[in-house]
Amino acid sequence: MSTLEERIAGKIPGEDTGIVTRNSFCDICAPGPHCGVTCYVKDGTILKVEGTDNHPTNHGLLCPKGQSNRQYVYRKDRILTPLRRVGERGEGKFEPISWDEAMDEIAARLNKVKAEYGPSSVAFYSGYNKWYRPFLQRLCYDFGSVNYGTESSSCFTSTIISWRVATGQDFVGPDLGRAGIFLGWCYNAYHSAYLMTKGVEMARQRGMKVIIIDPRITPAVEKQCDLYLRIKPGTDCALALALGRELIVNDWVDHDYIRDNVYGYEQYRNYVSDFTPERVEAITDVPADQIRLAARMIHENMPLAINQSGAALVHHTNGMQTHRAVMALSAIMGTFDRPGGMIPEPLTYAHSMAGFETLSEEFPFEKYPQGEPRPVGAVRFPLWDEVVGEMQANDLARQISQGLPYPIRAVYAHGMNFRMVNGDRELEAALKELDFFVDVDLFLTDTAKLADIVLPCCSSLERSEFKVYGGGHCQYTEPVIRPLGQSRPDDEIIVELANRLEVDDELLRSGAENCVRYMLRETPVDVDYLKAHSQFPVKVEGLKMIPVGQHGFKTPTGKFELWSTIIEKHPGLDPLPTYRDSIDDADPEKYPFRLVSGARLPNALHSRLHDMPWLRSMRPEPMADLNDQDAARLGIRKGDDITLATGTGSITVKANPTMTVKPGTVHMYHGYREADVNSIIPPGHNDPYSGFPGYRSVRCAVVKKEAKP
Ligand SMILES: Nc1nc2c(c(=O)[nH]1)N[C@H]1C(S)=C(S)[C@@H](COP(=O)(O)OP(=O)(O)OC[C@H]3O[C@@H](n4cnc5c(=O)[nH]c(N)nc54)[C@H](O)[C@@H]3O)O[C@H]1N2
Ligand SMILES: Nc1nc2c(c(=O)[nH]1)N[C@H]1C(S)=C(S)[C@@H](COP(=O)(O)OP(=O)(O)OC[C@H]3O[C@@H](n4cnc5c(=O)[nH]c(N)nc54)[C@H](O)[C@@H]3O)O[C@H]1N2
Ligand SMILES: [Mo]
Numbered sequence: 040m041s042t043l044e045e046r047i048a049g050k051i052p053g054e055d056t057g058i059v060t061r062n063s064f065c066d067i068c069a070p071g072p073h074c075g076v077t078c079y080v081k082d083g084t085i086l087k088v089e090g091t092d093n094h095p096t097n098h099g100l101l102c103p104k105g106q107s108n109r110q111y112v113y114r115k116d117r118i119l120t121p122l123r124r125v126g127e128r129g130e131g132k133f134e135p136i137s138w139d140e141a142m143d144e145i146a147a148r149l150n151k152v153k154a155e156y157g158p159s160s161v162a163f164y165s166g167y168n169k170w171y172r173p174f175l176q177r178l179c180y181d182f183g184s185v186n187y188g189t190e191s192s193s194c195f196t197s198t199i200i201s202w203r204v205a206t207g208q209d210f211v212g213p214d215l216g217r218a219g220i221f222l223g224w225c226y227n228a229y230h231s232a233y234l235m236t237k238g239v240e241m242a243r244q245r246g247m248k249v250i251i252i253d254p255r256i257t258p259a260v261e262k263q264c265d266l267y268l269r270i271k272p273g274t275d276c277a278l279a280l281a282l283g284r285e286l287i288v289n290d291w292v293d294h295d296y297i298r299d300n301v302y303g304y305e306q307y308r309n310y311v312s313d314f315t316p317e318r319v320e321a322i323t324d325v326p327a328d329q330i331r332l333a334a335r336m337i338h339e340n341m342p343l344a345i346n347q348s349g350a351a352l353v354h355h356t357n358g359m360q361t362h363r364a365v366m367a368l369s370a371i372m373g374t375f376d377r378p379g380g381m382i383p384e385p386l387t388y389a390h391s392m393a394g395f396e397t398l399s400e401e402f403p404f405e406k407y408p409q410g411e412p413r414p415v416g417a418v419r420f421p422l423w424d425e426v427v428g429e430m431q432a433n434d435l436a437r438q439i440s441q442g443l444p445y446p447i448r449a450v451y452a453h454g455m456n457f458r459m460v461n462g463d464r465e466l467e468a469a470l471k472e473l474d475f476f477v478d479v480d481l482f483l484t485d486t487a488k489l490a491d492i493v494l495p496c497c498s499s500l501e502r503s504e505f506k507v508y509g510g511g512h513c514q515y516t517e518p519v520i521r522p523l524g525q526s527r528p529d530d531e532i533i534v535e536l537a538n539r540l541e542v543d544d545e546l547l548r549s550g551a552e553n554c555v556r557y558m559l560r561e562t563p564v565d566v567d568y569l570k571a572h573s574q575f576p577v578k579v580e581g582l583k584m585i586p587v588g589q590h591g592f593k594t595p596t597g598k599f600e601l602w603s604t605i606i607e608k609h610p611g612l613d614p615l616p617t618y619r620d621s622i623d624d625a626d627p628e629k630y631p632f633r634l635v636s637g638a639r640l641p642n643a644l645h646s647r648l649h650d651m652p653w654l655r656s657m658r659p660e661p662m663a664d665l666n667d668q669d670a671a672r673l674g675i676r677k678g679d680d681i682t683l684a685t686g687t688g689s690i691t692v693k694a695n696p697t698m699t700v701k702p703g704t705v706h707m708y709h710g711y712r713e714a715d716v717n718s719i720i721p722p723g724h725n726d727p728y729s730g731f732p733g734y735r736s737v738r739c740a741v742v743k744k745e746a747k748p
Pocket of ligand 2: 190454455456644710716
């Protein structure tokens with residue numbers, strides 16, 4: 040029999056130990072998975088976190104990031120009170136102030152900018168976290184500004200543009216349960232979305248074939264792949280067009296589907312006819328016979344499903360078009376909105392998909408201000424503006440510094456990180472020029488240090504949230520512990536600010552829960568029932584789900600548009616999914632490598648986990664992966680200091696020579712304070728269709744840094 044001390048040390052729940060378990064979820068990564076976590080709590084402190092057994096999405100599993108939740112919540116740089124800047128911007132000198140003072144000052148200063156320059160001169164921004172976005176966006180529009188924008192200016196939305204112009208749908212995912220072949224374009228879910236690997240594994244067991252297209256040999260390539268195409272990054276569009284051509288010349292396409300459902304097939308067929316396997320081998324480095332084999336494998340293993348890549352594929356200056364070219368394969372093979380193919384799914388709530396619709400998209404837009412200019416980015420990225428309509432945050436730095444076409448003088452941000460964009464020094468400099476800048480974050484980040492007022496928010500374990508999961512599961516969580524210090528949930532902060540600003544919006548001012556009920560009013564979701572069963576996601580019966588095959592095409596022609604009648608109206612943009620190399624125009628002699636930044640690491644999530652001891656121990660230094668033979672040629676060994684130089688600047692990192700990386704490429708993760716790769720990705724290296732940064736194809740030199748004598 041163990042002693043009480045031993046049971047406490049072993050974190051055993053019980054009346055004698057005073058340890059209780061409470062369930063919530065981990066919001067460190069993308070909202071889709073948000074794994075259920077069970078927290079062991081004693082005296083209001085979390086002792087341990089593990090995956091919740093029988094949770095409908097993660098079934099007790101948890102990735103390294105999730106395992107580190109306790110360290111995340113108790114990170115030493117948590118902000119515990121509202122702060123007012125007393126030093127220079129960036130210096131990090133602040134004085135604590137009360138919530139009352141902070142809120143009064145924010146309301147007064149935002150109103151001052153509004154009075155001087157107009158409401159749209161205040162931009163409202165959200166970083167990677169998505170859960171409070173409907174409230175923030177509605178507040179922005181209530182305030183009268185059109186400039187609501189988010190990190191989704193660099194993530195995922197490019198695929199939404201692609202699907203909207205082609206089909207009128209927002210999100211379309213692979214039907215792994217029924218697919219015969221899976222085109223794993225940029226697929227390495229082992230590092231970016233581990234729960235998906237289970238779906239692929241189960242499908243493989245029933246015979247689904249997998250082709251992976253990736254410049255790196257990843258765990259997915261090693262474990263789940265029948266054919267591996269090692270492509271030169273940024274050239275994928277040419278490969279997709281070559282596959283289209285092969286499928287056409289062999290007459291393997293679905294003529295009936297094309298006749299009934301596809302617009303612009305003739306123009307597409309003409310265009311791809313030049314993309315012969317030999318020509319495309321020269322462009323992509325994928326051998327011509329492998330291109331032919333891949334097309335044959337598709338033909339022999341139908342139906343075709345394709346990985347939906349919201350980052351790697353579209354982080355190129357031709358990324359949106361590349362995504363269209365890849366997804367065009369689902370049109371010519373007749374598997375869009377067909378069993379085993381690509382199935383549209385509504386964005387259910389706050390960027391999560393659960394198969395049913397709510398009014399979470401309508402909720403902000405019903406307050407959209409009239410008579411204001413177009414949002415930031417509309418002139419540079421007109422297609423983004425037409426199809427998305429939010430501020431394209433990648434143009435924010437330019438508009439702040441130039442004041443054109445109109446000034447932006449204040450930014451109110453939740454979780455802003457200037458290091459997320461290419462040429463990030465420009466954004467840092469622009470934020471310093473503002474009349475007023477507020478940042479709400481858990482941690483005193485380098486971006487928060489630029490703010491005039493910093494507000495402390497809390498983690499998902501310290502608050503409630505309405506959540507949706509796939510298959511119609513919903514949950515309304517309860518806090519596991521009280522918020523640390525004076526920190527507060529973002530939604531409460533937004534509602535409080537709405538009240539201080541006295542916006543004309545009784546609903547928002549009455550609190551987030553009422554807003555949630557409002558967004559759910561046309562569904563059978565019972566918020567009271569969810570709140571009474573807060574420990575576990577509830578499967579809601581009676582939700583309206585659109586059956587496969589009945590999603591339809593919400594495009595001007597009512598068809599899958601290979602020739603886009605929306606893009607056609609934009610001078611300089613191509614209505615067909617055309618190929619262009621995404622590389623920048625720096626001198627290839629001087630910068631012989633292709634720098635690819637951002638391939639996911641299991642221990643990192645953008646900027647937010649680099650300081651956490653457990654995760655940092657998995658990759659203690661900022662490290663660039665380069666091919667081992669390239670390294671040998673340059674006299675570089677593991678752990679050497681190397682300089683990565685582009686036409687824009689240079690950073691010093693440790694070298695990690697590896698055979699997993701394609702010769703001629705170098706991979707570097709982002710978000711490191713001490714080795715900030717986005718500072719060397721040229722400003723302006725953006726996709727003209729989507730505005731997305733070209734994070735993954737930049738010319739680069741790799742030089743061994745000689746030790747000082
Ligand atoms: N651990 C962890 N998980 C994450 C994140 C994280 O930061 N860390 N971030 C989350 C977010 S915000 C997002 S958007 C998703 C992104 O999710 P993914 O897009 O799945 O993630 P990546 O690892 O960036 O890219 C997948 C693969 O694409 C390959 N790749 C890179 N460039 C190219 C190219 O030009 N062509 C081809 N064919 N392949 C290429 C990379 O080598 C990599 O193996 O991940 C989410 N999950
Ligand atoms: N070079 C390169 N750059 C990239 C990418 C790449 O692949 N390569 N990927 C891009 C992609 S896909 C993405 S999604 C972006 C991510 O870009 P970022 O928005 O920079 O993502 P994070 O660093 O995760 O988070 C930003 C801030 O939000 C704070 N935060 C966390 N939770 C909360 C919360 O609940 N409330 C509030 N108020 N703040 C919170 C964090 O502490 C952090 O300071 O980066 C993009 N940048
Ligand atoms: Mo992302």
